[in-house]
Amino acid sequence: MIINKKIKRTMLESKSQYFGSLALIIFSCLLFTMFNLVSINLTGLSSSFEKDYKQEDANFMASKKINNTKALETKFNMSIEETNTIDYSVSEDKTLRIFSENKKVNAPAIIEGKTLSGGDILIDPSYAKANKLNIGNSIKIYDKNFTISGFMSLPNYIYPLKSESDIMNDPNSFGVAVISKEDFNGLNKGNIAYAIRFNDDRSNVDNKMSEFKDYLRSENIIILSWMNVTDNPRVTYFTAKLSGIEKMSSSMPVAVLLLTCILTGIVMFRMLKREAVITGTLYALGYRKREIMKHYLLYPMFISFLGGISGTILGILTLRPMMNYYVSFFNIPVGSLSFNITYIIISILLPIFFLTVCSYFVVKKSLRSSPVDLIRGGKEKNKVGFLERKVNLERFRFSTKYKIREQLRSIPRSIFLLLGIIMATMLLQMGFAAKSSMDSLLKDSFNESFKYKYHYVFNSIQNGKPEKGEAFIEIPFTMQSDNKATFTVYGVNPNSQYITFKDKSGNILKSDKIIITKPLADKFNIKPKDTVKLTNRLDSKEYSITVDSIAETFVGQYIYLPIDKLNDMLGFPSGSYIGLWSTEKIDIPENKLLASVTVDDMKKAFDTMTKPLQAIIGGIAFMSFIIGLIVIYVVTSLTIEENKENISLMKVLGYRKKEVYSLILNSSSFIVILGYILGVPLLLFSLSALFKSMTKEMSISFPVTIDYIYVIIGFIIIYLTFELSKLLSRRKINRISMAEALKSRME
Amino acid sequence: MMFLEVENLKKSYNTGDVTTTVLKGAGISLDKGEIGVILGPSGSGKSTLLNIIGGIDRCDSGTVSVDNTEVTKLNDNKLTDYRRENIGFIFQFYNLIPNLTVGENIEVVSNISKTPLNTDEVLKSVGMLDKKHRFPRELSGGEQQRVSIARAIVKNPKLLLCDEPTGALDFSTSREILKLLQKINKEFGTTILMITHNAAISNMANKVYKVRSGEIVESIVNKTTMPAERIEW
Numbered sequence: 001m002i003i004n005k006k007i008k009r010t011m012l013e014s015k016s017q018y019f020g021s022l023a024l025i026i027f028s029c030l031l032f033t034m035f036n037l038v039s040i041n042l043t044g045l046s047s048s049f050e051k052d053y054k055q056e057d058a059n060f061m062a063s064k065k066i067n068n069t070k071a072l073e074t075k076f077n078m079s080i081e082e083t084n085t086i087d088y089s090v091s092e093d094k095t096l097r098i099f100s101e102n103k104k105v106n107a108p109a110i111i112e113g114k115t116l117s118g119g120d121i122l123i124d125p126s127y128a129k130a131n132k133l134n135i136g137n138s139i140k141i142y143d144k145n146f147t148i149s150g151f152m153s154l155p156n157y158i159y160p161l162k163s164e165s166d167i168m169n170d171p172n173s174f175g176v177a178v179i180s181k182e183d184f185n186g187l188n189k190g191n192i193a194y195a196i197r198f199n200d201d202r203s204n205v206d207n208k209m210s211e212f213k214d215y216l217r218s219e220n221i222i223i224l225s226w227m228n229v230t231d232n233p234r235v236t237y238f239t240a241k242l243s244g245i246e247k248m249s250s251s252m253p254v255a256v257l258l259l260t261c262i263l264t265g266i267v268m269f270r271m272l273k274r275e276a277v278i279t280g281t282l283y284a285l286g287y288r289k290r291e292i293m294k295h296y297l298l299y300p301m302f303i304s305f306l307g308g309i310s311g312t313i314l315g316i317l318t319l320r321p322m323m324n325y326y327v328s329f330f331n332i333p334v335g336s337l338s339f340n341i342t343y344i345i346i347s348i349l350l351p352i353f354f355l356t357v358c359s360y361f362v363v364k365k366s367l368r369s370s371p372v373d374l375i376r377g378g379k380e381k382n383k384v385g386f387l388e389r390k391v392n393l394e395r396f397r398f399s400t401k402y403k404i405r406e407q408l409r410s411i412p413r414s415i416f417l418l419l420g421i422i423m424a425t426m427l428l429q430m431g432f433a434a435k436s437s438m439d440s441l442l443k444d445s446f447n448e449s450f451k452y453k454y455h456y457v458f459n460s461i462q463n464g465k466p467e468k469g470e471a472f473i474e475i476p477f478t479m480q481s482d483n484k485a486t487f488t489v490y491g492v493n494p495n496s497q498y499i500t501f502k503d504k505s506g507n508i509l510k511s512d513k514i515i516i517t518k519p520l521a522d523k524f525n526i527k528p529k530d531t532v533k534l535t536n537r538l539d540s541k542e543y544s545i546t547v548d549s550i551a552e553t554f555v556g557q558y559i560y561l562p563i564d565k566l567n568d569m570l571g572f573p574s575g576s577y578i579g580l581w582s583t584e585k586i587d588i589p590e591n592k593l594l595a596s597v598t599v600d601d602m603k604k605a606f607d608t609m610t611k612p613l614q615a616i617i618g619g620i621a622f623m624s625f626i627i628g629l630i631v632i633y634v635v636t637s638l639t640i641e642e643n644k645e646n647i648s649l650m651k652v653l654g655y656r657k658k659e660v661y662s663l664i665l666n667s668s669s670f671i672v673i674l675g676y677i678l679g680v681p682l683l684l685f686s687l688s689a690l691f692k693s694m695t696k697e698m699s700i701s702f703p704v705t706i707d708y709i710y711v712i713i714g715f716i717i718i719y720l721t722f723e724l725s726k727l728l729s730r731r732k733i734n735r736i737s738m739a740e741a742l743k744s745r746m747e
Numbered sequence: 748m749m750f751l752e753v754e755n756l757k758k759s760y761n762t763g764d765v766t767t768t769v770l771k772g773a774g775i776s777l778d779k780g781e782i783g784v785i786l787g788p789s790g791s792g793k794s795t796l797l798n799i800i801g802g803i804d805r806c807d808s809g810t811v812s813v814d815n816t817e818v819t820k821l822n823d824n825k826l827t828d829y830r831r832e833n834i835g836f837i838f839q840f841y842n843l844i845p846n847l848t849v850g851e852n853i854e855v856v857s858n859i860s861k862t863p864l865n866t867d868e869v870l871k872s873v874g875m876l877d878k879k880h881r882f883p884r885e886l887s888g889g890e891q892q893r894v895s896i897a898r899a900i901v902k903n904p905k906l907l908l909c910d911e912p913t914g915a916l917d918f919s920t921s922r923e924i925l926k927l928l929q930k931i932n933k934e935f936g937t938t939i940l941m942i943t944h945n946a947a948i949s950n951m952a953n954k955v956y957k958v959r960s961g962e963i964v965e966s967i968v969n970k971t972t973m974p975a976e977r978i979e980w
Contacts, residue, residue, distance in 0.1 A: 384882045388846065398858040401851055409846040646844050652803050653856055654831025656824075738803040741842050742794070742910070 003282070003295050007302065010271065014641065017267045020634035021260055022307045025351045027627065028256035029311025030318065033347045035249030037319045038326060040340050042242050045332055046158075053107045054079065055155035056195040056229055057205050060538075061459065061594075063222035066194060076212055078198040079104040084181070086190035087590065088141055093600070095162065096127070098141065098177045099154070100184035105195040106156045108178045109333045113150020116180045120149035124160055124331050127175020141179075142187055152178060153331045156195070156229065159237040160331055163455070163597045164227070173601060176331075189591055191459045206483065210540050223538045224460060225594070226476065231486040231537075238330050245326075247690060255423055256627075257351060261358040262416045263634060264300050268359045269412070270638065272296065272366040279367070280374025289367055293360075300359040304351040312347040387411070399663060406639065406667040413638055414671055420631025421675025425718060426683040427624035432710035433687055440705045441554055449553050452498040452581035452599070459594040461576050468586045470498055471577030473566055476537040477559070479524055486537060487520055487557040491566030491577075498581040499560065501551030512562050513548035520557035521550045534559075536570070543569055554703035625721055632725040635668060640732050647733055648740030660733055665726045672722045676715055680706070748815060750779035750938055751800070751906065756809035758795055758961075769795045771961040772809065777940060777954060779814075782932055782972070784949045785942045787958035793942040794910060796958070800940065801834050801908045802826040814905055831859055835899030835937070839911035841891040843883040849894050850879040853901050860902035872934070873897040873927060889920035893927065900931055907931070909941040913948070918980070925951060925975035947980035 011018045049055070057078075066072070069080045084100040101108065101116055108122055113135045116122060121139060128134070128151055138145045154176055162174040184190065198208050209228070216223060229235055272279065282292055319337060327334055388408045393401040407414045456469070465471075473491035492499055494512035501509045501517075509515050516526055526532055531546045545561070561569075567576050580586060588596075640647070643664055650660050688704040753775045759768040769792040777783045787793045798804035800811055802818055811818040813833060821829055843852050850866060857863035870876040873893040883891055892912060899907055909928065913921035929951060932939050941948065949955040950973035957965040 384885060388882070393851075398851070398854045401854070402847070405846045405851070645842070649842050649844070650855070651827075652801075652830065652836055653859070654827055654829075654834070655859060656827055656831075659859065742798070742803075742838070 004298060007295075007298055011299070014267070014271075014637070016637040017263075017270075017634055018303060020630050020637075021264050021267060021303050023630050024256055024260040024263060024627075025304055025307025025355075026311040026314065027623075028253045028260060029308050029347045029351060030314045031256065032249065032253035032350065033312045033315025033344060034318050034322055035245055035252070036343045036347075037315065037337075037340060038322050039242065039245045039249050040343070041319070041323055041337055042245065042326060044338060045327075045334060046238065046242065048335075049109065049153070049155055049158075049332055053109045053153075053155045054105050054197050055235070056105050057197050057202075058209055058226060058228045059083075059106075059156065059193055059195045060226040061191065061193050061224040062216065063224060063460070065192060066216075066221065072212075072215075075215075076198070076208060077200060078196050078208070078212075080194055080196045081105045083193050083195055084184045084190045085193060086187070087593065087595070089590075090139075094131075094173050096123070096139075096141075096175050096177050097162075098179060098184070098190075100181045101178050102195065105197045106154055108152040108154055111151045111153060111333045113148070116149055116178070118180065118183065119145070119147060120183075121146035121177050121179050122150050122152040123148060123177040124153065124157070124171075124175050125151040126160065126169075126171035126328070126331060127177075130171040131175070139177075142189070144183075144186070146179060146183070153333050154178070155235075156232060157234050158330050158332050159234050161234050161237075162601065163457075163595045164233055166233070166597065170601065191591075191594065213538075213540055217539060226538045228486070228537075231476065238332070241326070241329070243693070244690065247693070257354055259416065259419055259423060259631070260351065261354050262412060262419065263631075264303070264355050265358050265362050266410075266412050266416060266638065268296065268299065268362045269366070270642070271299070272363065276366070276369075276374045276377050280369075280371045280376075283371035283374060292367060293363055296363045297356055297359055300355040301352060304355040305348075308348040308351045311351075312344055315347065316344070385409075385411075402663050403667040403670070406643075406664075407671065410638075410642065413635060414668075417631060417635045417668055417671045418675045418678075420635075421628065421672050421718065422679040422682060424624040424628035424631065424721070425676050425679025425714065426686070427627065428621050428714050428717060429680055429683045429706060429710065430687065431618075431620040432714060433683060433704060433706045436707040436710055437687075437704050439707070441703060449501055449551075450498060450599075451500060452583060454582045454585060454599075455579065455597045456582070456586060456588055456593060457579040457595045458577075458588075458592055460592075461572065461578055463573060463577075464575050466577070466580055468584070469580035469582035470496060471563060471580060473563060473570075473572075473576065473578050475566075475570065477534045478537055480533040480535055480542060481524070483535065485523065485557075487559065489534070489559045489561065489566065491563035492560050494562040494564075498583075501553055501560075503549055504552055509549050509551055511560060514545055514565075515549050515551050515560040516547045517551050517553055517556060517558045519554060520559065521547075523557065526550070545569075621717065625717060628718055628721040629725055632668070632672070632722050633728060636665060636725055636729040637732065639664060639667065640729060640736075644736055645740055647736045648738055651736070651738045652741050657734070661726070661730060664733060665729060669722070672718065676718050680711055680714070748812075749776040750781075750814055751775070751777040751783075751940065752810070752812045753796070753800065754810050756796065756799060756811065757807045758792075758799065758804075759807060769961050770799075770806070770809075773958070773961065773963050774809075775954075775956050775963065775966070777938055779938055780932070780936045781953040782929070782939045782941070782951060783954045783956070784952035785940070785956045785958055786944065786946060786949055787942075788944055791958045792961040793958045797908055797910055797940065797942050800906075801836060802830045832861065832902075833905045835902065835904035835907040837892070837895050837899050837907065837909040837912045839914040841883070841888075841895040843891055843894055843898075845883055848880050848882055849875060849886070852883065852894055853898050856898050857901045862903070863901050864903055866901060869897045869901045872900075872930075887920075888916050889923060892916065892920075892924050896924070896927055896931070900935065900937065903935060904937065907937050907939045909939065911943055912941065913943070913945065922975060922978060925978060929975045945980060947978050950978055951975050 069082065073080055081102050081104045083102055086098050088096045088098055090096050110122065111125055123133065133148060135148050135150055138147050157176050160169050160174065160176050198205055213223065279292060316339060323334065323337060385408060391404070391408065393404055470493050475489050476486050477489045478486050492511050496511040499511055501515055503509055524532070526547055528547055528549055531544050533542060533544045535542050563577065564574060567574055647660055647664060684704050684706060691704060753773060756770050756773045758770040759766050773792070773796055775783065785793045785796060795804060799806050800818070802821070806819055809819065816829065818829060844855060847855065849870070853866045853869060857866060867876060870879055873896055875890065875893050875897060878886065878890065883894070886894065912928065913924050916924060925948065928939060931937055953969055953972060955967040955969065956963050
């Protein structure tokens with residue numbers, strides 16, 4: 001059709017509106033393709049890693065060596081492998097956890113280099129990178145030199161945390177390594193642990209594990225520690241990250257797409273209103289409704305097709321760097337990337353579908369008018385909106401009245417701006433909130449509650465009064481009502497120097513009572529004086545305890561009992577303990593220790609982790625700035641275009657430039673501020689919900705807070721974006737000539 | 748010196764290679780408190796003349812002075828001040844702001860005036876006080892033009908410029924509008940310059956200038972002016 005020739009010309013006349021839509025579609029498709037492909041690839045990596053390298057179902061330490069592994073494997077239809085492990089202190093603040101090479105369960109996956117032969121060592125790549133170690137270099141372990149034959153990942157150390165209670169890893173000071181069983185035996189050191197993996201039917205693993213534990217008990221083997229893979233933070237952190245990405249891949253692009261739909265709807269509506277006379281004339285000339293509809297639908301189709309293709313290509317191009325970025329946090333082998341064709345097609349078709357459907361309704365509504373009505377400028381012209389009529393603005397100054405009327409005149413435009421600002425705010429504050437929450441969790445909550453500097457865990461139960469430090473017991477438990485969520489029950493000194501909690505009113509809670517931390521209490525809806533039924537994860541025995549108080553802290557999901565009470569409850573001899581807390585270093589022989597963590601380790605890990613976070617915050621802030629700029633600029637352009645005659649009239653009537661800028665450009669300030677005010681709590685709410693669902697099956701909880709300084713910085717960024725777009729729009733106002741007002745116009 | 752003096756005004760427009768001369772040395776003058784009518788067919792240059800007098804367009808040569816101010820010498824900022832303080836505009840198609848009520852449309856001007864008249868009184872004088880809270884699209888053409896007049900006079904301008912004020916109205920409504928303009932001229936002593944192609948309107952003017960092809964071809968001074976209610980066409 002010849003009239004289609006005007007599509008390109010019309011678009012070029014209102015560049016900012018169409019380019020704004022295009023940019024939002026590109027952004028939406030980029031996010032959609034990138035996040036979905038990252039999610040698919042990470043899930044694929046995770047499941048193939050789990051299967052190919054036989055990730056454990058659980059690992060445990062026992063009071064005595066298990067000799068009949070072959071018989072057990074047949075009896076329980078599983079693989080069981082004895083693993084030797086030792087924490088080797090490379091220097092005072094650097095530990096390398098060395099494992100003997102497994103073949104049946106938790107086999108190391110070689111990422112680079114070659115498999116082990118005598119005198120070789122495989123190390124994890126992040127530790128190697130942080131400590132500048134290359135393949136072929138040699139490392140000295142207890143006077144024996146080992147040659148690095150390659151880099152590897154362990155299926156039970158995807159996120160190499162030193163201790164299970166750690167929140168983040170620090171490759172500078174902690175790494176994992178594997179040497180051959182023969183070489184390990186040569187060291188004559190280390191602890192023995194067992195990793196198990198059930199074969200064939202894996203549907204009822206929990207029951208099978210219970211049966212296995214019962215069997216061990218019947219053989220008088222005491223389980224010293226037991227960790228299901230589903231409770232292992234070194235694996236579940238990765239799963240949580242995956243679920244986070246999945247949620248991002250579904251929510252963010254849809255939100256941007258929604259924004260684009262509203263924008264396109266507005267742009268189409270304006271255009272049809274402006275072109276009512278042309279449409280009416282085409283009708284009068286004998287064009288069919290279908291033909292006119294087709295013409296107008298070509299606008300959104302063209303924009304969404306162009307945006308869909310460009311965004312999807314950009315999404316595909318960013319997959320590799322994004323994967324590298326995600327994988328840099330974890331230790332997992334990356335093979336070739338898969339480009340799922342379904343998602344690529346969906347990414348291209350989704351905006352076309354949404355925008356065309358949305359525009360269809362707008363065009364349909366407009367074409368309902370008769371040719372005469374259209375030639376006269378459309379029916380809508382004579383309508384006064386309900387709000388416009390009802391609102392009483394008598395008491396306001398003229399400029400306020402004008403600005404309010406301007407918003408009431410086009411509610412969809414105001415909604416678009418409001419949603420755009422809310423989205424930009426949420427995106428901007430997402431990074432800030434993540435940083436604030438980490439700061440508050442570690443620096444405030446942690447330091448306030450835990451006063452120790454060293455945390456030692458023995459590899460067997462100790463007895464008597466320790467020479468130095470304060471004794472504690474830590475045992476993993478589950479609720480009887482929900483055996484999926486594991487938490488730790490601590491036995492602590494009734495007058496503990498190292499644990500301090502406060503209740504809701506700020507009163508200090510003494511450790512001679514049974515205290516439960518708030519995240520755990522919230523999770524199971526526990527109140528003081530409630531009796532809770534627990535199951536010991538190590539031996540599956542059941543207990544019930546009555547909670548005295550709830551501690552207002554976010555450090556984790558814990559229950560604290562006086563140590564004697566816990567020993568008594570578990571049937572341990574009085575004076576038993578498994579670990580020590582201390583403010584100074586205690587000399588404990590390495591072969592007695594299962595783990596040792598210092599607060600300094602945590603702080604270093606925190607710094608290492610937050611460094612890349614700062615870059616991400618910067619990146620996200622830039623993205624939100626761009627979205628904000630697009631939205632505000634497009635809305636300002638729309639406002640100027642709608643007010644063309646008014647601006648011209650104001651100039652004729654003697655308004656100065658600044659007065660016109662103020663009336664027209666500042667009419668949206670209120671919406672920008674409102675959007676920001678709504679955006680901050682909305683983000684905190686959705687981030688809390690996101691973290692809650694991500695950490696549902698983990699024993700940590702994440703308090704979402706935001707430092708007021710970031711709220712101020714965020715506001716400054718958003719407002720500067722607004723000011724910048726106003727500055728860019730001034731030229732448009734200046735370009736409007738006074739002649740516009742003199743052209744005929746009828747109301 | 749006359750209140751309004753236009754001398755030898757020339758103006759042409761360039762569109763690509765084509766130059767169109769719109770004014771070829773036009774000259775008019777009005778005393779304070781007079782009503783002047785510029786009469787001419789479409790394309791004769793009367794609107795251009797009015798726009799230059801109103802300070803919304805510039806001439807190529809010649810002078811325009813209003814109340815001893817030489818408008819043609821003013822820079823952009825001074826021209827804005829000139830329009831803001833001295834000139835009231837009435838347009839053929841009213842040019843009201845559609846999303847502002849009648850009262851608010853008047854405020855568009857009173858908002859920037861140094862000594863505006865009371866909005867309600869002005870609305871009363873144009874017979875629109877009872878429709879103060881209506882929107883322009885809820886009014887008839889005549890009513891909209893009344894609001895447009897109220898908006899123009901609320902700042903008590905020295906010179907009221909009317910561009911075909913009855914051009915879009917029927918006969919009786921037109922006569923009402925002309926009556927209103929005559930009333931304003933008498934009550935406030937406002938000098939009015941009106942452009943029209945309706946020769947009948949020239950009967951209510953003190954001076955009439957006939958324009959053709961950018962030139963004043965005839966100027967008439969009416970010794971007696973006809974009351975607007977007696978004008979017929």
